[in-house]
Amino acid sequence: MTAPDCPREQDVINAIVLGRWPHHCDQTLHAHVAECRVCKEIVDVTSVFRLEREELHREVSVPSAGQVWWRAAIRAKVEASEQAARPLSWLFGVSVACVVGLSIAVVELLWSPIQRALSSGVGLTWVPSFGLGELVRLLPGLTELAPLTSTGAFVLLGATACLVLAPLALYFALSDE
Amino acid sequence: MHEATLTDVERIGAFGDAERTFLMTEEAFRAFYELTARPVWAYLARITGDPRLADDLLQESYYRFLRTRADFESDDHRRNYLFRIATNLVRDHRRRLGHAERHLAEAAHAEDVPADERVSDRAVRRLDLARAMEQMKPRERSLLWLAYAQGCSHEEIAEVLGLRKASLKALLFRARKRLLGLLCTSDHPGGRR
Numbered sequence: 001m002t003a004p005d006c007p008r009e010q011d012v013i014n015a016i017v018l019g020r021w022p023h024h025c026d027q028t029l030h031a032h033v034a035e036c037r038v039c040k041e042i043v044d045v046t047s048v049f050r051l052e053r054e055e056l057h058r059e060v061s062v063p064s065a066g067q068v069w070w071r072a073a074i075r076a077k078v079e080a081s082e083q084a085a086r087p088l089s090w091l092f093g094v095s096v097a098c099v100v101g102l103s104i105a106v107v108e109l110l111w112s113p114i115q116r117a118l119s120s121g122v123g124l125t126w127v128p129s130f131g132l133g134e135l136v137r138l139l140p141g142l143t144e145l146a147p148l149t150s151t152g153a154f155v156l157l158g159a160t161a162c163l164v165l166a167p168l169a170l171y172f173a174l175s176d177e
Numbered sequence: 178m179h180e181a182t183l184t185d186v187e188r189i190g191a192f193g194d195a196e197r198t199f200l201m202t203e204e205a206f207r208a209f210y211e212l213t214a215r216p217v218w219a220y221l222a223r224i225t226g227d228p229r230l231a232d233d234l235l236q237e238s239y240y241r242f243l244r245t246r247a248d249f250e251s252d253d254h255r256r257n258y259l260f261r262i263a264t265n266l267v268r269d270h271r272r273r274l275g276h277a278e279r280h281l282a283e284a285a286h287a288e289d290v291p292a293d294e295r296v297s298d299r300a301v302r303r304l305d306l307a308r309a310m311e312q313m314k315p316r317e318r319s320l321l322w323l324a325y326a327q328g329c330s331h332e333e334i335a336e337v338l339g340l341r342k343a344s345l346k347a348l349l350f351r352a353r354k355r356l357l358g359l360l361c362t363s364d365h366p367g368g369r370r
Contacts, residue, residue: 002347003335003346003347003349003350003351004350005346010330013324013325013328014328016328017325017326018328026304041353041357042325042353043322044357045324045325045353045356045357048306048325048326048360049321049322049325049326050237050326051299051302051303052219052223052303052306052326053216053219053326053327055299055303056215056218056219056222056223057215058220060215060218060219060222060228062214062215062235063232063235063236065207065211065214066203066207066209068214068235068236068239069203069206069207069210069243071236071240072236072239072240072244073194073198073199074242075240076194076199076240076243076244077196077198079195080198091341106256121242124195157354
């Protein structure tokens with residue numbers, strides 16, 4: 001089905017939409033509509049829509065411009081705050097991942113010597129006054145860790161503390177801002 | 178992610194920041210809003226068939242409009258852009274709703290007409306139009322409303338709906354014929370009501 005066209009179609013629509021039809025528009029337009037099948041149809045449809053539009057405009061109570069502006073301003077501010085917090089959330093996530101990763105690594109490193117120590121039945125009692133180096137030397141199964149005990153273990157612990165604490169400190173410092 | 182909340186002081190600050198955040202001044206926005214709010218609401222109400230949803234989408238449309246960084250050549254371009262945002266919001270909403278859910282919602286709103294409105298002839302015509310529009314496709318509703326209620330040109334409709342101007346004439350013609358058919362059916366006493 002081909003769509004029939006009329007060059008005055010938009011003139012007819014404008015006349016109705018702008019309220020000039022039927023009393024305040026050009027007489028030639030009336031004469032044209034009387035003869036043109038397309039424009040007659042346009043008048044029927046547009047008149048129905050014009051009535052509907054007028055009634056809807058009359059009935060509706062839209063919020064005031066100030067209210068819409070205010071709500072938009074508040075929402076923009078909230079979104080800006082959320083956007084600013086996003087990198088900090090990432091940082092927090094990364095630091096949590098670091099802690100978990102390091103914990104797993106430390107457990108993995110210590111697990112087999114501890115198991116061996118436990119299976120040999122030595123060193124089941126913990127003496128708090130002992131340093132880590134002394135403890136390791138007392139436990140036959142933990143002798144593999146000896147090189148790590150004096151300096152290496154402290155470096156490892158220091159690095160762990162830095163990796164864990166630095167992002168956390170940064171997060172808490174910046175989250176206040 | 179936690180939801181950010183604002184203190185009262187920040188709320189007042191937000192009001193002051195708004196003109197820096199948005200590309201429009203509050204005064205310009207007020208003028209634009211007064212011209213466009215009712216037509217946009219009517220468009221949303223008619224194409225969704227749900228006045229309450231139209232209220233929500235109106236606020237969202239203006240928010241997105243205010244956040245845009247687009248340059249506008251004229252007031253018409255600005256208005257068409259707003260209608261385009263509104264159209265896209267309705268599309269997104271329809272996508273989120275399932276077909277069955279949508280059908281139920283529309284059927285519910287079809288009966289959502291006050292009893293006193295059923296009395297006058299004007300009200301009957303409006304009800305007929307509302308029912309006919311509900312049976313049409315969402316794109317047809319938008320096409321018809323923009324063309325015959327808003328008086329938009331084919332270029333403007335193509336811009337708002339993201340359609341090719343070449344295909345618009347045929348689409349509009351088919352939609353108009355279908356609407357007239359549905360309106361005639363509801364005019365006949367034996368027709369489907």
